[in-house]
Amino acid sequence: MSFSLSQLLPGIETGLNKIGFLFGAGTSKEAGYPLMPDLTKAVVDNLSTVNKALVEQILSDKGLSYDPVEGTPNIEDLSDLVTEYLVATHDSKYQVLEDEIRDLIVENILSVSEPDLEYHIRFLEALKKRAQGTPTTVTLITTNYDVLFELAAGYVGLRVETGFDGPLRRLFDPSVFELKRGSVDKSRFSERPELHLNILKLHGSISWLSDGDKVFESGLDLSNASSKRAMILPRRRKVIETLADPFDQLFTRASRTLGLNCKYLVSCGFSFGDKHINDLLLFPKLQAGQIRLVALCGQEPQCLSDLMKFPAFHAGFPDKCLIDGNTTSSGTDLWKFSSLVELMTP
Template identity: 40%
Template sequence: MGIEKFVPKIGTGIDSIGFLFGAGTSFESGYPLVSGLTKSVVGSLSPEDRATLDEALSAKGMSYQDDSGLPNIEEISDIVIEHHTNSQAQRFHDLKEKVRDLVREAILSVSNPDITNQVMLLEKLKRRSFDRPTSVWFFTTNYDLLLEEACAEVGLKLTNGFCGATTRFFSENEFSLVSGTTSGPRFTPESGLTVRLIKLHGSVSWYRKVDRVFEAAPNAIVEQDARCMVLPRRSKVIETMSSPYDRLFHVSNSVMGGRCKHLIASGFSFGDSHTNDILVRPNISSGGISLFNFCEIEPVGLADVRARPNVLHVCKDKKVVGGREIEGSSDAWMFSKFVELF
């Protein structure tokens, strides 16, 4: 069974497709899912920070369960930030920043991640480009560098909004540039596949100096430079209204429904209401994109657009086509099996 069974248009070319990747696409490479990340972060808190967390949760009538890792890191972040906003107590601000540091450390602590699945997917997409000038968009909330490393391994051109040499600076215009050659007045686009990567929540390779954002190898970023990562949250509205995140969402919205008409999601929970509200739902409702979501469990975050004819969920135990459930099993919710479809 191939991807054409689910996304028929892909049989005629890949120029109009895009991918939406979440934590599930990095799990088999060695990175934690939300539950694992939550346990790692909370387990690394000092007794004082843990007491501050318990105080914030208690104010909401909640308590952290060590065995289940609930509430998860996204809910914890929302609660801590809300509690700091209401109380203005410095210890809740400090806890928020400590959580951010521990999330970063959890990602950076994964040594030698396995990029086999990412390389295999990109190699298959490269073959499907038939050496024609082709762009495929990747939208992700992941902080890791798996796609960047896989592009280098496969030998693909990568555009991620940064330009420069060893230290690169963010420039939104990079996403709209096309490489090629000129001969007199004639321009010939560069042959082959270009990966256009939009990291909606930042990366372990990004850092901020004053009001500018730069990119460098993670081990080259000195401690005093603030890494540019949005804290895992259910609602990220405030942070994503600032640069560069506002520009990344702007570019994403301009692409969806235009250069990206078929959005294929993998490992994405749709638990982030901001991404759903700004990018996904409006483009589904307008008919700008068709969504093909490969997931273990049908996401509750898209329940209100479930019946749209341009929505397909391929779940572990069923398919949901335009709101209609069809019995059947699929292992394509696992990223390695998803890659095999191509």
């Protein structure tokens, strides 16, 4: 038994009140982007000879070795080790290595020049129809760097806020998440009857650029290799970076949104491998009973036993589902973004 739409998102048949989504790399796979193993292999394979040797040295010091077939240790673990050596030694060669890893990740993402937007467009179209012509705000929290939802929104004609304000080169200003669009008749404001999507990109984006102490968003500079991207590298230990601007403000907003404007949360393509998101964002809300979370995963997350302690947690895997404290003998394919879109399409 898989999830019905009403089990997934209670009340969705009458609107989008209090629902939200948490999306990870799995939601970008069908659009043409790599998952962690392939991203790791693409980065390591293209490191300079000097930096490739430095990675091998770091792993050897830890009694590890790189498996080029499996792509392990993955890029998160490798980035953690590089940062560990940089902090311990203050040797600039580790900073050079870290910078090259970041550049290669950006290069890999930008290499997907024509992503398949079919399911992202259909997902936004489904949300738009289910808003039923009423002023509605839906929050989408994501750890992805790509701009698939922003591109899809242009096809659908959907208003999207990512935390930036301005014309072509937009400055970070999270107050835009609170803005309402409408018209004024004398002294009366009437909000437009439309769907408004807030996208909280917790780890930054390839379209976010650092310029001194400012962060801008500009699609005009996507192909500019010299631009410094405001992105948190894939790491298991990301807590320190999430305390820096603008990520701290986005993380705080996500925390305030969950349990208030978003009580029914569905995750898809998210592996729960980000410990800071689990410990500081999801677990406290589940513990307090402020959110109901349905996790749709291609494989069981390592922290599944911790998640199962919360009555408000439910999950769907290829071989089983956890619904209302019961484990079914049949699984679901809703962990595939395309299948989730099919279910949500009116």
